Amino acid sequence: xxxxxxxxxALGATYAVVGAAVAVVAVATRTLHLxxxxxxxxxxxxSLVLGSPLAGVPGxxxxxxxxxAGAVLSAALGPLVLDRLHPGLPWLLGLVVAAGTIDAVxxxxxxxxxxxxAPLVTLPAVAGxxxxxxxxxxxxxxxxxxxxxxxxLTRWGRRVRIVGGSWTAAARGGIRPAxxxxxxxxxxxxxxxxxxLLAAPIAFVxxxxxxxxxxxxxxxxxxxxxxxxxxxxxxxxxxxLAEVAGASWWPAAGGDLAVAVLVIGVLTVRGGDHLRxxxxxx
Amino acid sequence: xxxxxxxxRSTRVPRxxxxxxxxxxxxxxxxxxxxxxxxxxxxAAYATAASxxxxxxxxxxxxxLAIGGMVAxxxxxxxxxxxxxxxxxxxxxxxxLVAGALVGAASGAMHGRLGWLLGALTSLTLGGAVVAVLGAxxxxxxxxxxxxxxxxxxxxxxxxxxxxxGLLLVALLAYGRTAGHRWSAxxxxxxxxxxxxxxxxxxxxxxxxxxxxxxxxxxxxxGVSLAAVDGSVFPAAxxxxxxxxxxxxxxxxxxxxxxxxxxxLLVWGPGVVLPLVPWVGTAPPLLVMGPVGLAVLALRRGxxxxxxxxxxxxRRGPEPAPDVDPAPTPRSPNRQTxxxxxxxxxxxxxxxxxxxxxxxxxxxxxxxxxxxxxLARLGGQLPDGGAASIGGVRAPRGAAARARGGxxxxxxxxxxxxxxxVERLLLGEPEAxxxxxxxxxxxxxxxxxxxxxxxxxxGPAIALFDEPTDVPPERLAAYLRGLAxxxxxxxxxxxxxxxxxxxxxxxxxxxxxxx
Numbered sequence: 001x002x003x004x005x006x007x008x009x010a011l012g013a014t015y016a017v018v019g020a021a022v023a024v025v026a027v028a029t030r031t032l033h034l035x036x037x038x039x040x041x042x043x044x045x046x047s048l049v050l051g052s053p054l055a056g057v058p059g060x061x062x063x064x065x066x067x068x069a070g071a072v073l074s075a076a077l078g079p080l081v082l083d084r085l086h087p088g089l090p091w092l093l094g095l096v097v098a099a100g101t102i103d104a105v106x107x108x109x110x111x112x113x114x115x116x117x118a119p120l121v122t123l124p125a126v127a128g129x130x131x132x133x134x135x136x137x138x139x140x141x142x143x144x145x146x147x148x149x150x151x152x153l154t155r156w157g158r159r160v161r162i163v164g165g166s167w168t169a170a171a172r173g174g175i176r177p178a179x180x181x182x183x184x185x186x187x188x189x190x191x192x193x194x195x196x197l198l199a200a201p202i203a204f205v206x207x208x209x210x211x212x213x214x215x216x217x218x219x220x221x222x223x224x225x226x227x228x229x230x231x232x233x234x235x236x237x238x239x240x241l242a243e244v245a246g247a248s249w250w251p252a253a254g255g256d257l258a259v260a261v262l263v264i265g266v267l268t269v270r271g272g273d274h275l276r277x278x279x280x281x282x
Numbered sequence: 283x284x285x286x287x288x289x290x291r292s293t294r295v296p297r298x299x300x301x302x303x304x305x306x307x308x309x310x311x312x313x314x315x316x317x318x319x320x321x322x323x324x325x326a327a328y329a330t331a332a333s334x335x336x337x338x339x340x341x342x343x344x345x346x347l348a349i350g351g352m353v354a355x356x357x358x359x360x361x362x363x364x365x366x367x368x369x370x371x372x373x374x375x376x377x378x379l380v381a382g383a384l385v386g387a388a389s390g391a392m393h394g395r396l397g398w399l400l401g402a403l404t405s406l407t408l409g410g411a412v413v414a415v416l417g418a419x420x421x422x423x424x425x426x427x428x429x430x431x432x433x434x435x436x437x438x439x440x441x442x443x444x445x446x447x448g449l450l451l452v453a454l455l456a457y458g459r460t461a462g463h464r465w466s467a468x469x470x471x472x473x474x475x476x477x478x479x480x481x482x483x484x485x486x487x488x489x490x491x492x493x494x495x496x497x498x499x500x501x502x503x504x505g506v507s508l509a510a511v512d513g514s515v516f517p518a519a520x521x522x523x524x525x526x527x528x529x530x531x532x533x534x535x536x537x538x539x540x541x542x543x544x545x546x547l548l549v550w551g552p553g554v555v556l557p558l559v560p561w562v563g564t565a566p567p568l569l570v571m572g573p574v575g576l577a578v579l580a581l582r583r584g585x586x587x588x589x590x591x592x593x594x595x596x597r598r599g600p601e602p603a604p605d606v607d608p609a610p611t612p613r614s615p616n617r618q619t620x621x622x623x624x625x626x627x628x629x630x631x632x633x634x635x636x637x638x639x640x641x642x643x644x645x646x647x648x649x650x651x652x653x654x655x656x657l658a659r660l661g662g663q664l665p666d667g668g669a670a671s672i673g674g675v676r677a678p679r680g681a682a683a684r685a686r687g688g689x690x691x692x693x694x695x696x697x698x699x700x701x702x703x704v705e706r707l708l709l710g711e712p713e714a715x716x717x718x719x720x721x722x723x724x725x726x727x728x729x730x731x732x733x734x735x736x737x738x739x740x741g742p743a744i745a746l747f748d749e750p751t752d753v754p755p756e757r758l759a760a761y762l763r764g765l766a767x768x769x770x771x772x773x774x775x776x777x778x779x780x781x782x783x784x785x786x787x788x789x790x791x792x793x794x795x796x797x
Contacts, residue, residue: 031399032399032402032403034347034402034406080576081576084576084577084579084580085576085579085580085584086583086584088398088698089339089343089345089398090533090579090584092345092398092399092402093339093345093526093529093530093533094576094579096345096347096522096525096526096529097526097529097530097568097572097575097576098572098576099522099526100522100523100525100526100527100568100572101526101568101569101572101573103521103522103523103568104523104568104569104572105569108569208518208521210522211406211410211521211522212410214406215403215406215407215410218403219403219407222400222403250418252414252417252418253411253414253415253417253418256410256411256414256415257411257414257415259407259411260407260408260410260411263403263404263407264392264404264407264408267392267396267400267403267404268392268395268396268404
């Protein structure tokens with residue numbers, strides 16, 4: 001138990017970072033970043049390829065490069081998908097098609113081989129906990145809280161909220177909405193890749209898990225509160241605990257099943273609140 | 283005015299001619315060289331699944347991301363399980379259909395409960411869990427070389443094409459019937475605007491679950507077909523790629539009966555029909571057609587390649603109403619009743635209100651005073667803390683219960699639902715059609731007046747209107763007076779002098795003096 005619970009919380013902390021990233025994008029665009037899991041997996045696989053002896057990229061440069069790649073990939077979804085299609089259903093399905101396309105490219109085009117993922121930051125073992133667990137437990141919550149502070153306490157966060165509230169009003173107020181939205185998407189992509197780098201040493205990360213990361217990230221943000229990045233932290237931790245508990249009960253599918261039961265159960269019971277928090281209906 | 287018959291025609295999806303076209307195409311493929319037959323087999327199986335995806339995504343407007351899970355449920359339970367148990371096709375096919383329908387009903391119910399945005403999340407979660415559970419089943423982890431449900435006939439690929447093609451025709455026929463049915467209209471409203479559906483007295487979760495079950499059944503049937511054609515089932519085949527490809531096919535093809543076939547040809551066609559082109563032939567469908575499909579949708583501003591009568595009617599909105607004889611009249615409520623509020627919480631303070639049958643009351647106040655909040659509490663969209671009463675007794679909880687009790691309302695922002703679908707639900711009775719004719723004749727406006735027409739069609743005991751400023755004030759005043767004269771208790775939020783003058787009383791919320 002002393003080993004499993006911290007590991008579960010560490011996993012949950014990475015979900016919290018993804019959730020915070022999803023929440024930032026949701027505030028800016030009023031839609032769900034349904035390709036966030038694919039961006040995360042792309043970053044991890046790219047880090048493995050770049051970090052391999054064949055690529056020859058110096059180790060310290062790898063995290064920066066893959067975070068930049070995640071930011072660019074996520075920001076590109078704005079002009080490639082959101083600008084081309086109508087808000088609402090077309091946006092959502094456009095993002096799903098983009099996610100499926102990234103999945104297809106990753107699964108067939110980016111072979112990571114058998115290289116071991118290196119921790120993002122090498123922290124010492126604490127109280128018998130593995131360094132990767134300590135790193136995720138420390139950095140994950142810090143990142144989620146930082147994103148919440150960025151969104152709610154800074155001038156940039158205010159701009160993001162204005163753009164999400166009304167694109168036209170933002171433009172009339174001297175804000176460049178496309179730039180702010182691209183920044184929010186880029187920040188979301190970068191945070192997702194950081195979450196992936198935190199998760200890679202403690203969990204299996206491959207294209208098969210991309211949709212699962214998307215689910216856990218969005219669920220972390222939406223599970224407990226009002227859809228904000230701060231609420232993603234307890235939501236993510238709860239999801240991590242549920243997943244590990246489920247997997248210990250049924251290794252083959254218990255993790256996915258436990259997450260599904262938790263997400264569907266909580267959202268179904270709290271449906272009305274979440275409808276109000278993610279978009280006014282009148 | 284559009285007659286009931288013409289409106290019925292406008293929401294009916296033509297289905298005989300498209301089926302003949304598909305049957306002829308299948309017959310041509312069946313006598314073509316062997317590689318074409320094999321390609322046709324796979325495309326027919328995908329098109330069967332795409333008919334379910336089209337019903338959900340294109341017709342109903344649900345971003346249901348459990349469609350891969352529905353196909354998987356059909357493939358595993360209708361294909362693998364039936365093959366393992368040596369069940370005949372007459373059992374395997376219904377098993378796949380029921381398995382897909384169960385997943386579809388669950389996913390649909392969540393869409394109706396949560397709306398399309400969080401419904402997308404829960405459906406993605408559900409689809410992933412279904413595939414994970416099925417994949418964890420020992421025979422389901424990866425099964426190859428079996429003959430699912432006996433569909434591959436012992437008479438060769440051409441006979442197989444007849445069997446799979448027959449299933450496709452059945453699926454398209456079922457889709458055509460369902461897409462034009464009242465169920466689909468109810469599901470469309472429930473998914474796009476659960477609050478509106480509840481305010482019409484419907485259960486959004488039940489309506490969305492019903493259409494989800496229909497679509498899930500078709501997707502499950504597609505899963506059985508795919509399992510039969512491939513002779514193999516792997517969990518990875520039912521992931522997000524399949525979901526995205528089916529959704530893209532549904533978006534591209536559109537809600538017409540031929541839509542699933544056209545969408546399938548576009549998404550899977552290049553990889554199946556052109557195996558001689560090496561790169562295209564071996565690449566996964568989305569790698570090639572994902573960007574192309576999105577580009578096509580972008581160029582067409584989201585419009586599908588095939589239009590349907592239902593969709594075009596929805597865009598156009600109700601037809602203008604010329605004067606006809608005999609002059610239609612507003613619909614009297616079945617039971618006249620009063621609306622009360624004792625200390626209703628609003629941002630501006632507590633509101634006391636008494637609204638009697640035949641009375642028009644205008645509610646005015648500054649921005650942010652809580653006029654819309656008050657209407658939402660009275661309508662049951664927000665909790666009222668027991669402050670609202672109907673007929674002198676505490677109002678039932680929830681919007682649907684109050685709507686069934688005779689309360690109707692409109693929204694400040696017109697709901698984003700196809701007018702034709704709402705009218706399909708409301709204009710069943712002759713009295714409703716006559717009242718709608720009366721309202722259209724009076725309001726003479728296209729889209730902005732549609733929610734007011736819906737209210738009139740219901741003949742409500744209590745009607746709440748939240749700033750219906752799309753309608754010219756003098757016409758609105760005549761409309762409100764007509765409703766009140768028929769016995770309806772009317773509460774309207776509107777600041778225009780013409781409307782205030784037409785009201786029997788004006789209540790100020792958040793202004794000077796008590797409300």
